[in-house]
Amino acid sequence: MIEVSGLKKYFSTGLFGKKYIRAVDGVDFEIEKGESLGLVGESGCGKTTVGRLILRLVEPTEGKVIIDDTNLFELSKKDMRKLRHKMQIIFQNPDASLNPRMRIGDCIAEPLKLYKIVSKERMNDKIMELIETVGLNPEHVNRYPHELSGGQNQRAVIARILAINPVFIIADEPTSALDVNVQAQILHILRDVKDKFGLTCLFISHDLEVIKIMTDRVAVMYLGKLVEIGKTDKIFNDAKHPYTKALLSAIPVADPDVKRKRIILKGDMPNPMYPPSGCRFHTRCQYSEKICEIEEPSLIGNGHKVACHLQ
Amino acid sequence: MTLLSIQNLKAHFHTEDGAVRAVNGVDLDIEEGEKLGLIGETGCGKTVLGLAILRLLSENTTVEGRILYKGQDLLTMSDHEIRKIRGKEVAMIFQNPLSSMNPVLTVGTQVAEPVELHQHLKKQDAMQKVIGMLKSVKIPLPQERVKEYPHEFSGGMRQRAMIAMGLICIPSLIIADEPTTGLDVTIQAQIIELMKEVLRDSGTSMLLITHDLAVAAELCDNIAVMYPGEIVEYASVRDLFKYPKHPYTRGFLNSLPARGLKQMVGTSPSLINLPAGCKFHPRCTFATERCRKERPELIKVGKKHYVRCFLYD
Ligand SMILES: Nc1ncnc2c1ncn2[C@@H]1O[C@H](COP(=O)(O)OP(=O)(O)OP(=O)(O)O)[C@@H](O)[C@H]1O
Ligand code: SF4
Ligand SMILES: [Mg+2]
Numbered sequence: 001m002i003e004v005s006g007l008k009k010y011f012s013t014g015l016f017g018k019k020y021i022r023a024v025d026g027v028d029f030e031i032e033k034g035e036s037l038g039l040v041g042e043s044g045c046g047k048t049t050v051g052r053l054i055l056r057l058v059e060p061t062e063g064k065v066i067i068d069d070t071n072l073f074e075l076s077k078k079d080m081r082k083l084r085h086k087m088q089i090i091f092q093n094p095d096a097s098l099n100p101r102m103r104i105g106d107c108i109a110e111p112l113k114l115y116k117i118v119s120k121e122r123m124n125d126k127i128m129e130l131i132e133t134v135g136l137n138p139e140h141v142n143r144y145p146h147e148l149s150g151g152q153n154q155r156a157v158i159a160r161i162l163a164i165n166p167v168f169i170i171a172d173e174p175t176s177a178l179d180v181n182v183q184a185q186i187l188h189i190l191r192d193v194k195d196k197f198g199l200t201c202l203f204i205s206h207d208l209e210v211i212k213i214m215t216d217r218v219a220v221m222y223l224g225k226l227v228e229i230g231k232t233d234k235i236f237n238d239a240k241h242p243y244t245k246a247l248l249s250a251i252p253v254a255d256p257d258v259k260r261k262r263i264i265l266k267g268d269m270p271n272p273m274y275p276p277s278g279c280r281f282h283t284r285c286q287y288s289e290k291i292c293e294i295e296e297p298s299l300i301g302n303g304h305k306v307a308c309h310l311q
Numbered sequence: 312m313t314l315l316s317i318q319n320l321k322a323h324f325h326t327e328d329g330a331v332r333a334v335n336g337v338d339l340d341i342e343e344g345e346k347l348g349l350i351g352e353t354g355c356g357k358t359v360l361g362l363a364i365l366r367l368l369s370e371n372t373t374v375e376g377r378i379l380y381k382g383q384d385l386l387t388m389s390d391h392e393i394r395k396i397r398g399k400e401v402a403m404i405f406q407n408p409l410s411s412m413n414p415v416l417t418v419g420t421q422v423a424e425p426v427e428l429h430q431h432l433k434k435q436d437a438m439q440k441v442i443g444m445l446k447s448v449k450i451p452l453p454q455e456r457v458k459e460y461p462h463e464f465s466g467g468m469r470q471r472a473m474i475a476m477g478l479i480c481i482p483s484l485i486i487a488d489e490p491t492t493g494l495d496v497t498i499q500a501q502i503i504e505l506m507k508e509v510l511r512d513s514g515t516s517m518l519l520i521t522h523d524l525a526v527a528a529e530l531c532d533n534i535a536v537m538y539p540g541e542i543v544e545y546a547s548v549r550d551l552f553k554y555p556k557h558p559y560t561r562g563f564l565n566s567l568p569a570r571g572l573k574q575m576v577g578t579s580p581s582l583i584n585l586p587a588g589c590k591f592h593p594r595c596t597f598a599t600e601r602c603r604k605e606r607p608e609l610i611k612v613g614k615k616h617y618v619r620c621f622l623y624d
Contacts, residue, residue: 042495042496042497042498043466043495149578151578179352179353179522180352180522180524180563180566180567181352181562181563181566181574181575181578182578183566183568184566184567184568184572184573184574184575185574187568187572188572188574206495206496207568208496209567209568209569210568212568213568213572246497247496247497249500250496250497250499250500251496251525252499252500252503252523252525252526252528252529253525253528253529253569254524254525254528254552254564254567254569254570255528255552256528256548256549256552257549262500262504264500264501264504265497265500265501267451268465268467268468268498269465269495
């Protein structure tokens with residue numbers, strides 16, 4: 001359903017725009033209809049930018065995003081607007097998506113009116129139906145965002161998104177700002193609505209535990225590139241790339257009986273303005289060899305793909 | 312030996328909307344060399360408890376109870392005496408290193424502050440000590456990096472510098488408030504390993520404040536679970552994970568993605584309007600009439616395992 005190929009986004013910085021932050025530097029993947037793809041990586045690796053490019057909230061430096069046979073970046077503004085209502089994004093911070101001066105009910109009604117989704121008479125019923133789907137109470141309709149908790153606001157955001165009958169949603173760290181218990185509630189809602197409406201999903205998160213339970217496939221990103229992509233259980237049980245392995249071993253486990261060998265990576269993430277030569281991970285990789293410093297590995301494999309010379 | 316003994320501690324803020332009862336009768340002991348984790352959801356009063364120990368709360372606060380450090384009550388000490396303890400005997404690592412470091416002073420100057428204050432070292436000698444300390448928290452090229460400002464450090468580096476500042480006088484107790492929150496997982500893993508190592512070497516006790524149970528499980532011996540203003544369960548890490556007793560602890564554990572993502576009804580109550588009786592009763596499936604009226608005490612259910620719930624009465 002969605003095909004991303006050769007996607008690049010360089011942000012220019014500096015007075016004369018001579019320096020470039022290579023936020024996304026050649027990314028390819030597909031998402032099947034009804035599938036949920038996870039995009040994981042650490043802060044600054046470019047995952048949010050990928051999400052924003054797919055919605056064309058930023059213009060790409062290069063590359064294509066093909067949705068139902070059309071390249072998104074070739075669409076006119078008008079056609080893009082038509083398409084956009086089928087594609088929605090849930091951000092980490094619900095406040096960014098709700099107007100603080102609007103009651104929750106009006107926030108949900110707004111897209112219903114804008115896209116003429118229901119008649120005036122049915123408006124109230126539709127709002128109540130949505131409110132119920134996301135587990136809010138009828139009394140919340142008349143409240144303002146600051147009168148609700150973060151979790152309740154995130155539910156309102158989901159209700160507002162569902163109002164538009166999207167076919168594709170991007171969830172960008174939708175629960176990172178929430179407590180575990182509230183996170184559990186929101187993830188349940190997302191899973192339910194995804195099944196109920198057969199949504200296709202790109203789930204962006206740095207939290208591997210969340211990715212594990214929310215996705216069918218996972219793509220692992222490091223410094224603007226994918227290093228590994230495959231079925232979720234394959235990635236979690238049989239990771240191939242040294243970075244994926246380190247990432248998985250870094251998750252703290254809430255079980256004192258589980259003893260594991262942790263892979264501690266050297267140093268910090270390099271500056272995306274000056275990515276290392278060859279394999280970008282070589283400066284932190286314990287297996288790095290001569291070839292890794294010189295030649296960039298490509299993402300290869302059948303189904304489960306890895307970008308590493310030593311595979 | 313007991314290093315710190317918190318007894319019936321209360322900390323209330325006076326606000327326009329009423330009294331915010333952030334800490335409501337907390338009893339907690341920390342032994343010498345012990346690593347105790349304090350866990351709970353956002354706003355349950357963890358940071359306030361940590362700040363109360365070092366008397367760092369704002370003026371609009373009423374603090375009651377006793378906080379005995381090596382037998383001396385920190386709450387009744389003179390300002391002069393508490394200043395001698397802060398940073399030297401009991402140090403704090405703050406929740407957000409960027410906002411708790413001074414942006415216009417170099418990292419070196421800031422890390423040196425406790426040494427200059429407490430050990431009366433000359434600037435140059437202090438700086439030598441700082442460089443050594445930054446090296447032991449694995450900051451590369453410390454002799455160069457002491458001259459840099461906080462914003463020139465990455466998040467992980469700043470957190471290392473905070474740890475260095477906290478440990479530079481080799482305190483007996485360190486209060487670490489969310490030392491790894493907001494860091495990337497691989498950087499978090501670096502910091503966890505680093506803390507294990509430096510605490511082992513220095514023999515320092517720790518009160519680790521965190522909302523992340525898994526981090527507490529890795530770093531601590533014992534865990535205290537906080538639910539608005541109170542400790543509702545206290546146990547060794549093992550017992551807490553294998554045999555959680557309090558309905559809230561169980562719900563909390565079960566809501567972790569790795570443990571089934573089960574939902575607990577409702578949310579934590581407001582600290583201005585706390586329910587009577589057991590604070591958890593509006594959300595508890597076992598609540599009885601008694602739970603709605605009477606506040607349960609901490610009940611001993613095993614060797615070093617305590618729970619505040621009538622089910623175990
Ligand atoms: N100076 C103050 N005046 C009034 N209320 C305050 C003050 N400082 C903290 N509070 C309130 O006390 C309560 C406990 O806050 P605290 O910072 O201890 O929570 P926490 O458990 O550390 O949460 P988090 O996990 O989000 O850090 C909160 O409701 C907070 O709003
Ligand atoms: S005291 Fe009662 S309400 Fe509180 S946790 Fe125990 S059973 Fe539930
Ligand atoms: Mg806090």
